[in-house]
Amino acid sequence: MTTYDDTPATIDRTPPADRDAERAALGSMALARTAVLDVVEVIDGIKQPFYDPHHETIFNTMLALYAGGQPLDPITLTNRLQQQGDLDRVGGPAYIHDLVNSVPTAAHAAHYAEIIRDHALLRAVIRTGTELVQMGYQARTTHDTAAQIVDTAAANLQELTAAAKGGNESREWLLDRVVDAVLDEYDNPRDDVLPLPWADLQSVAPMEPGDLVVIAGRPAMGKSLVLLGIGRHVAIKHRRGVFISSMEMSHVQMGQRLIAAEAQVPLHHLRARTLSRGQYAEVRGARERIRRAPLRIDDTPAMPVSKWRRRLRQMQAKGELPAALIVDYLQIAKAETKAQNRVIEVDSIAVGLKALAQEFKIVVIAAAQLNRVSEHRTDKTPTLSDLRESGGIENNANIVILLHREDYYDRESPRAGEFDFIVAKNRMGHNATVTTAWQGHYARIVDMEEA
Structure with a gap:
């Protein structure tokens, strides 16, 4: 039987690591607080930068002390490790003092961090290669297609490339360049603001690249229709890419609402297959417009942020990066790691x-x-x-829009048929309430003058 393991038998399979450099970096950080930033700046964005798990624990504890504004020295570090129950596991007080004694000065902290970074990247390359080899062999049992495996390989390599470049890229801006950028934007209004189907909401809360926008409401208040309305408007009318992650509804249910809204036919007639001849003609026309739109819908349940990142990287590599990622809805997404409670998990999803x-x-x-x-x-x-469940949603969002319909609670309300967008947080503008018209039977919401 033919095998494909052509690796030379004499290859050194010892994982790339330099424990002395790890010790020196940690010792430098314990000697001088300024060394903390020197090390973090170099290894930022690198997964598992320390090969020794004990060093990783010590490093994270040091960061916690630094972030809390507390003194950082062998005594405070030892005390915190003791409180966490980690002291004996990492080598005890003697090992902490040995770290400090391992370096005469903290001046070379960045150099030690560079060594740590290089070895961590090499280990990441090995892990990625091993995972891809396993995927290739296991494809028959996992039923992954060759295209899916190649996409995964490309995304993983792109992630490694970004990590390798990240430590050398600077995000510093001189003040004169900042001022020039502001005035250039004023003189030449940007065209990358996301177009919305509601003119008044567009003027109150324009959504720009880099923004996290939260659309919040009670169940059945219309969250999904709002999201779909934005996606439909951006993709079909403006021909800009949209990626919808629908974890609550299937792609068929989303498609039904999309067609009903675009064709302006009653959703219940579409679902019951009782459309008139004229309505069916409208549906066929809507189908052609939707087919040509750069709109993607993924109904994978309980998606974690890492899956969205991987998918966006794949689309970016193909030159198909969307203008918007739409998530329905945040609290049923999956946290990357299990936390003490759901509040912490939801906070981490919002941060992601x-x-x-x-x-x-x-x-x-x-x-x-x-x-x-x-x-x-x-x-x-x-x-x-x-x-619900989180203060982190509000903290991380640039814009928070609350949805409200008075006739949801009182069918005889004089405001029946009205739908309020309550802009409750607007980091770059003012808060306001925008009133539109609710057309739930058509699975859409429109400006009042269009009702």
Whole structure:
């Protein structure tokens, strides 16, 4: 039987690592607080920079002390490790003092960090190569296609490339360049603001690349219709890419709402297959417009942020990066790691979505669920404090829009048929309430003058 392992038998399979450099970097950080920034700046963005897991624990503890504004020295470090129950595991007080004694000065901290970074990248290359080899051999049992494996390989290599370049890229801007950029934008208005189907909302809360926008409401309030309305408008009318991650509804259900809204036919007739001849003609026309639109829908349940990042990298590599990623909805996404409680997990998802918006320079729009508190108030109008399970959603979002319909609670309300966008947080503008028309039977929301 033919095998494909052509690796020379004499190759050194010892994982690339330099424990002395790791010790020296940690010792430098314990000697001088300035060395903390020197090390972090070099290894930022590198996964598992330390080969020795004990060193990784010590490093993370040092960062926690530094971030908390506390003194950073062998005594405070030893005390914190003791509190965490990690001291004996990492070598005890003697090992912490040995770290400090391993370097005469903290002046070379960045150099030690460069050595750590290089070895960490080499280990990442080995891990990636091993994973890809395994995927190739296991394709028959996992049923992954060759195209899927190649896409994964490209995304992984692109991630490695970005990590390798990250430590050498500077994000510093001289003040004169900052001022020039502001005036250039004023004189030449940017054309990358996301177009919205509601003119008044567009003027109050323009959504720009790098923004995390949260659309929040109670169940059945219309979150999915808002998200789909934005996606349909951006992709079909303006021919700009949109990627919708629908974790709550299937692609068929999303498609039904999309066609009903675009064709302006009653959703219940479409689902019941009772369209008239004229309505069916409208549906066929809508189908052709939708087919030509750069709109993608993924209905994979419980997606983690890492999967969205991988998918966006694949699209970026093909020159198909969308203008917007739309997530329906945030609280049912999957956290990367299990946390003590769901609040911490949701916070981490919000942080991850904000990072995606900034990394890929796109607009990320995520639906979020509100809690029941508003329903027990006399005034049912939602507020920011009603965001369910997380304060991190509000903290990380550039814009938070709360959805409200008075006839949801009172069918005889004089405002029946009206739909409010309550801009409750607007980092670059003012808060306001924009009233539009609810056309749920057509699966859409329109400006009042279009109703």
